[in-house]
Every structure is written in C-alpha cells, then in structure tokens.
Amino acid sequence: MKILFYVGASLFYLLGAFPTWADAAKGEEIFNSMQEGDCKSCHRVDGGRLVGPGLANVTQRHSKEWILEFLKDPQSTWKSEHPETIELKKRVRKTRVPFTACKKNPMTSEQLQDLFDYLSTLEK
Numbered sequence: 010m011k012i013l014f015y016v017g018a019s020l021f022y023l024l025g026a027f028p029t030w031a032d033a034a035k036g037e038e039i040f041n042s043m044q045e046g047d048c049k050s051c052h053r054v055d056g057g058r059l060v061g062p063g064l065a066n067v068t069q070r071h072s073k074e075w076i077l078e079f080l081k082d083p084q085s086t087w088k089s090e091h092p093e094t095i096e097l098k099k100r101v102r103k104t105r106v107p108f109t110a111c112k113k114n115p116m117t118s119e120q121l122q123d124l125f126d127y128l129s130t131l132e133k
C-alpha cells in the first residue's frame with residue numbers, strides 16, 4: 010500500500026510542477042527572441058549590468074504586481090510614485106530622467122505571465 014502512496018504522491022507532484030516549468034521555458038524563449046521580448050539585448054540574467062540591471066533575484070527585489078505592470082507599460086510605471094519605482098530610479102541614478110530605457114514589444118498577458126515565471130527562476 011505504501012508504494013502506491015509514493016507513486017501517487019510523485020505523480021501529483023510532477024503534474025503540479027509541470028505547468029510552471031513549461032511557462033518558464035516559454036518565458037525564456039520570449040526573453041531571448043529578438044522578435045518577441047528582446048530582453049537579452051539589454052539585460053543579463055546574472056547580477057551583471059548591461060544596458061539595464063542584471064536580472065538575477067529580480068523577483069526578490071520587486072513584487073509580482075509591480076513587475077507585471079512595469080513590463081506591460083514601462084513608461085507609465087516609470088512616471089508613477091510607486092515605492093518600487095522610486096527605489097529603482099535611485100538605484101540606477103535616474104531620479105530626474107522622465108522616461109525609462111526599458112522597452113518592450115507589445116505582449117499578451119499570458120506572455121507576460123510566462124516571462125514572469127522565467128524571471129522567478131533567475132537566482133545568483
């Protein structure tokens with residue numbers, strides 16, 4: 010009986026974990042593809058700076074809400090008085106710059122979600 014329990018439990022675990030892997034993999038494609046996110050042109054996935062900050066641990070620096078909002082509309086988020094935006098502006102020393110250099114192609118909310126899932130896998 011015990012063995013059945015283990016088989017059942019691991020199946021449950023695998024099925025539960027699968028969608029997240031699949032989404033993170035799609036997010037990685039979007040991140041690297043020049044036609045889609047093209048994030049790779051400006052961001053490294055470790056701690057190092059390129060045009061923008063390295064994105065390792067970015068989901069620890071920011072809430073999910075902020076990241077999704079910023080990726081949907083970087084310019085409006087940049088203008089907002091959100092504490093996470095203020096912190097970012099200070100960190101990149103652009104408190105007086107009225108726009109962000111972070112650009113992106115329009116994406117569906119599913120693509121944004123996949124990108125977020127990929128960003129959550131980036132740790133140092």
Ligand code: HEC
Pocket residue numbers: 040046047048049050051052060061062063064067070071076080097101103108109110111112113114124
């Ligand atoms: C043209 C260059 C460029 C592209 C393309 C770009 N970014 Fe950025 N990104 C930046 C810069 C520069 C910043 C820092 C804010 C600033 O200086 O404008 C930034 C900031 C960010 C931040 C906040 C980082 C932090 O440490 O708080 C995230 C998250 C982010 N970008 C994700 C992305 C994703 C995901 C994509 C692809 C969909 C992308 N960026 C595409 C240049 C870019």
